[in-house]
Amino acid sequence: AQSVTQLGSHVSVSEGALVLLRCNYSSSVPPYLFWYVQYPNQGLQLLLKYTTGATLVKGINGFEAEFKKSETSFHLTKPSAHMSDAAEYFCAVSDSPYRLAFGKGNQVVVIP
Amino acid sequence: DVKVTQSSRYLVKRTGEKVFLECVQDMDHENMFWYRQDPGLGLRLIYFSYDVKMKEKGDIPEGYSVSREKKERFSLILESASTNQTSMYLCASTVAGGQETQYFGPGTRLLVL
DSSP, X not given: OOEEEOOOSEEEEETTSOEEEOXXXXXXXXXXXXXXXXXXXXXXXXXXXXXXXXSEEEOGGGOEEEEEGGGTEEEEEESSOOGGGOEEEEXXXXXXXXXXXXXXXXXXXXXX | OOOEEESOSEEEEOTTOOEXXXXXXXXXXXXXXXXXXXXXXXXXXXXXXXETTEEEEOSOOTTOEEEEEETTEEEEEESSOOGGGOEEEEEEEEOTTSSSOOEEOOOEEEEEO
16 A cells, blocks of 8 residues: 655745755555645645656756655755745655545745 | 635534535546545545546545536535534545546635534
């Protein structure tokens, strides 16, 4: 069964500093991998996804993630945090149709 | 632009009431999903539907039922609301295939007193 681990429910980052959110997954087959962002009082919005091909994936708002099969990881990064990046971020994995397993989320706080 | 709408943003109900949550998508998507979101637990799948009148249980279906009479509309029903069903409910849809990007509605925050 697929599962996702996101460590650290709350992540604080200074404005202008690197944003790094870790995601590790377990899956018996090559998965599709996603990062979603949720702004306050809104639904989830896709940041980026990996299906096949290039392992470094670029998304919206300057975020990117790298799929590392040997480490079963899909960490999310952004070189320079902005105040508008304050939100909750979810990593998700799908290794079968209709099934998307979510991590527990990281609440990102950006400190001025 | 893709759009998933949910009938209410906030809802307050009493224990034992029957509750209907409605979701509509305008993207002609085959698949629709209902999740509940609780702090520290992420999103958990309640039910999904891959076609009109078709439904499958997710990970936490107890206490819920669903209805899909039209392709664009997917309803979540709480037959007899309980306080432990106080939560944020999110609807999503995706194209056929089932592993593609899911598009989410804004959510309904339900409080059961």
